[in-house]
Amino acid sequence: MATLKDIAQLADVSIATVSRILNDDPTLSVPPQTRENVLEAAKKLQYHKKKKNDPNIHICLIQWYSLQQEIHDPYYLTLRHGVEDYCAKNGIILRRIFKDDVHIEKSLKGIDGIICLGKFSKKHIETLKKYNDSIILLDMDYENLKECSIVLDFDLALKQALTYLKNLGHHKIGYLGAIEYLDDGLAYEDIRKQAFIKYATEYQLEYEDYLLEGEFTSESGYAMMVSMIQSHHLPTALFAASDPIAMGAMKALNDYGFHIPEDISIIGFDNIDASNYTYPPLTTFYAPAFDMGQFGAKLLHQAIKDHTKLLPMRIQLPCYLVERESCKAVQKND
Numbered sequence: 001m002a003t004l005k006d007i008a009q010l011a012d013v014s015i016a017t018v019s020r021i022l023n024d025d026p027t028l029s030v031p032p033q034t035r036e037n038v039l040e041a042a043k044k045l046q047y048h049k050k051k052k053n054d055p056n057i058h059i060c061l062i063q064w065y066s067l068q069q070e071i072h073d074p075y076y077l078t079l080r081h082g083v084e085d086y087c088a089k090n091g092i093i094l095r096r097i098f099k100d101d102v103h104i105e106k107s108l109k110g111i112d113g114i115i116c117l118g119k120f121s122k123k124h125i126e127t128l129k130k131y132n133d134s135i136i137l138l139d140m141d142y143e144n145l146k147e148c149s150i151v152l153d154f155d156l157a158l159k160q161a162l163t164y165l166k167n168l169g170h171h172k173i174g175y176l177g178a179i180e181y182l183d184d185g186l187a188y189e190d191i192r193k194q195a196f197i198k199y200a201t202e203y204q205l206e207y208e209d210y211l212l213e214g215e216f217t218s219e220s221g222y223a224m225m226v227s228m229i230q231s232h233h234l235p236t237a238l239f240a241a242s243d244p245i246a247m248g249a250m251k252a253l254n255d256y257g258f259h260i261p262e263d264i265s266i267i268g269f270d271n272i273d274a275s276n277y278t279y280p281p282l283t284t285f286y287a288p289a290f291d292m293g294q295f296g297a298k299l300l301h302q303a304i305k306d307h308t309k310l311l312p313m314r315i316q317l318p319c320y321l322v323e324r325e326s327c328k329a330v331q332k333n334d
Contacts, residue, residue, distance in 0.1 A: 002045035004085045005290065010041040015081045018042075019088035057304055059087060059297070060095045060111040062128070064118020064183075073216040073244055075270050075289055076118060079138060082293020083115055092301060099124065099183060108132060113300045116140065117293075121182040136300045136310060138292055141191060148310040150296050150317065151191075157285050157319040158195035158239070161267050164321060165237045166203050169330035170265065172235035173200060174210030176224050176245050192241045192269070210235040214245075221248025229256050236264060236330050243268040243275045243284055250278055250326070265327035269319075280325035287319050 004022075008015045013034060021030070021038045061083055063076070070077040080096075087094040097107045099120065108114070113134035116125065120140060125147065129135060137149040165173055175196045180188045193213070200207040212228060214220035221240060228234060229252065240246035246268030253260055260266060260280060268275055268284035275282040295317075303310045 002042075002047040004088055005081065006045055007038060007041045007047055010045065011037040013038060015085055015088075019084065022047075023088070057091075057301065058093045058095060058111045059113050059115060059300060059304075060097065060108055060132075061115045061117060062101075062120075063096065063098050064116070064120060066098065072218070073242060074272050075216075075242065075287065076139075078272075078289040079117060079293045082290040082295075083117070083138075083297045084293075085290075086294045086297035086301070090301060092297070105131070112304045115296055115300060119180050119182050119188045121184040121186070124183050134300065134303060134310060136296050138296045141314070145314055146312050148299065148313050148315075150292050150299075150315045152287055152292070153316040153318050154191040155195040155198075157269070158192055159199050160321055161239050161285070162196070162199045162203055162205065165239075165265065165267070165327070166205065168237075168265065168327060170205075170235075170237040171330075172206045172210065172237070174228065174235040174238045175207060175212070175241075176221060176238060176249055177211075177213045177241040178216040178220065178245065179213050180216075190241065196239060206235070209233055210238070216242045216244060218244045218248035218251070221245035222252045223248075225249035225252035226256075229253070229258075234264060237327070238264060238266045240266060240268050243270045243272045243282065246282055246284070247274065247278055250282070254279075261326050261328040267321075267327060271322050275322075276324070278326070283324045283326045284322050285319045286322050288317050292317055 004015045004018045008018045017030065018038055021035055022042060065076040084094060095107060095111060101107055108131040111132060114128055114132050115136050115138060117138045135147050137147050139151060140149055141151040175193065177190060177193050182188055212224040214224050221244060238249060240249055246266055250260060250266060253264060258264060268282045269287060271284045271286040275284050
């Protein structure tokens with residue numbers, strides 16, 4: 001069955017635009033050709049809009065990331081699209097705000113549930129629960145869980161990544177990551193970094209001199225890679241915590257005359273569309289961000305319909321390796 005995402009890709013517009021056109025949103029202003037392209041794509045894909053079963057259900061999506069940050073790192077954009085697609089198909093009225101919205105009390109008035117997308121502090125979550133305790137957390141992982149949380153299985157992904165590189169003969173493996181901060185100013189502990197260190201230690205790999213952290217952007221990946229290159233101390237392989245970081249690192253390596261994967265192998269994370277068009281195509285991990293958004297919205301929707309409370313639980317979604325051309329076996333003289 002075709003989805004709003006399929007139509008958006010075919011018509012080359014956003015999922016939100018597709019949803020508003022198919023639902024005859026009178027406030028939407030788009031060129032006639034855009035509207036025609038969307039309707040034609042829906043017809044071609046034989047898309048059938050579901051009946052609005054729950055017209056009175058209102059869900060508030062609170063974003064931790066800004067729109068500008070979404071542009072630089074499309075992971076959260078894809079996650080948001082998953083929520084929006086599910087709500088659009090099921091007639092749920094979705095209200096989208098940002099974590100620092102000064103009118104949050106007004107924004108949460110009359111809503112039936114809350115989806116928190118991103119890294120919220122425990123204190124912030126407790127504040128939100130005063131307005132509505134039907135809350136689901138997407139991409140937020142912490143101990144002593146009291147809410148329903150859906151996350152990716154970073155630990156298994158890193159084990160697979162380092163096993164893959166180790167089997168290719170790599171023993172000097174670097175890590176390019178990023179530091180994210182909660183709204184209380186504290187740094188969020190990235191499970192990817194923790195898992196990388198755990199398995200690098202277990203496999204007796206050299207990594208301590210090749211571990212850098214910046215931001216989840218291509219610019220940061222480029223800067224970290226330049227810093228490593230200028231130190232004249234390079235590993236034979238790199239794991240990047242996101243595809244944008246990996247792409248920035250690949251450009252830096254190309255600019256400085258290194259060849260991928262002959263001189264250094266690199267693995268990314270997320271499998272964004274652009275990762276298939278780098279040179280060489282990037283080996284990466286598929287992260288089911290869209291599915292996470294859909295599943296989170298579905299769980300909350302069902303709880304609201306059944307008038308039940310979401311149980312405190314931690315749900316992990318698996319990631320899997322997408323092998324392309326940015327990794328190769330180490331030569332015997334390396």
